Amino acid sequence: MPLRPNTTIIDGKYTIIRQLGKGAFAYVWLAEDHAVGQQVAIKELRHSELSHDEFVEFARRFQREARIGRVLEHPNIIRVYTVEHWGDDLLLVMEYVEGETLRERLDRQGPLPLEAALDVTMQLCDALDAVHAHPLGIVHRDIKPSNVLLSERGQVKLLPKLTDFGLAQLAGESDRSVGRGRHHPGTPLYMAPEQETGFGYLAPAADIYALSLTVGEMLTGQPVKPRLLRGETWAELLVEQPVWLRETLEKAAAEEWRVR
Numbered sequence: 001m002p003l004r005p006n007t008t009i010i011d012g013k014y015t016i017i018r019q020l021g022k023g024a025f026a027y028v029w030l031a032e033d034h035a036v037g038q039q040v041a042i043k044e045l046r047h048s049e050l051s052h053d054e055f056v057e058f059a060r061r062f063q064r065e066a067r068i069g070r071v072l073e074h075p076n077i078i079r080v081y082t083v084e085h086w087g088d089d090l091l092l093v094m095e096y097v098e099g100e101t102l103r104e105r106l107d108r109q110g111p112l113p114l115e116a117a118l119d120v121t122m123q124l125c126d127a128l129d130a131v132h133a134h135p136l137g138i139v140h141r142d143i144k145p146s147n148v149l150l151s152e153r154g155q156v157k158l159l160p161k162l163t164d165f166g167l168a169q170l171a172g173e174s175d176r177s178v179g180r181g182r183h184h185p186g187t188p189l190y191m192a193p194e195q196e197t198g199f200g201y202l203a204p205a206a207d208i209y210a211l212s213l214t215v216g217e218m219l220t221g222q223p224v225k226p227r228l229l230r231g232e233t234w235a236e237l238l239v240e241q242p243v244w245l246r247e248t249l250e251k252a253a254a255e256e257w258r259v260r
Contacts (some may be wrong), residue, residue: 015031065080081095106145138169144189
């Protein structure tokens with residue numbers, strides 16, 4: 001039973017306002033949560049558009065994302081409130097952030113100024129500190145510009161919020177969450193080498209690798225991994241940026257400290 005604008009669902013609890021976006025298997029809607037009197041984002045997993053195995057897998061991701069989103073309370077992490085059932089479909093009810101993804105900002109305006117990029121980076125580092133320190137043993141596994149939401153804070157500052165923990169690894173899940181014996185899930189343009197080829201438990205350092213690529217993209221406007229794989233150095237990628245920044249990103253992406 002697909003959602004539609006201007007409809008009220010689940011015994012009057014939510015009123016759907018408009019569609020915010022859509023992916024291959026899910027739609028995101030803006031809605032009013034009448035129980036708490038605030039707007040929320042609802043991610044709708046469409047049962048009718050998935051095979052049985054796909055629905056089972058994506059439903060598992062929804063539950064994981066909800067579990068993590070409920071325990072991580074941080075200003076730079078999207079809150080997930082609950083999972084609802086609507087007919088055969090699943091609904092993930094989340095904090096609504098008015099803004100755009102970092103990917104959309106880069107596509108629309110190009111690279112961020114250095115000061116803005118550093119401010120966003122420091123906030124994301126703080127968020128990842130909270131993620132990696134949690135007793136659940138969380139590794140996000142999909143840090144990338146499209147999983148960072150940006151809203152305006154005042155007239156100059158950007159407030160980034162890390163989202164989409166559906167692919168996250170939890171402590172005790174040394175086998176792959178998408179199936180025993182498979183490689184780690186993620187997005188190849190941002191995955192650390194050990195995430196692309198490994199089978200065992202993934203260390204938090206893989207998220208730092210992906211964050212370093214995301215920072216490089218904030219400063220160049222384009223994915224940097226293809227250039228690194230062609231043999232370019234961080235000094236060549238960010239020739240106009242401070243030496244200390246280039247060296248920091250090079251260290252974050254260095255294999256010798258990530259894989260031990």
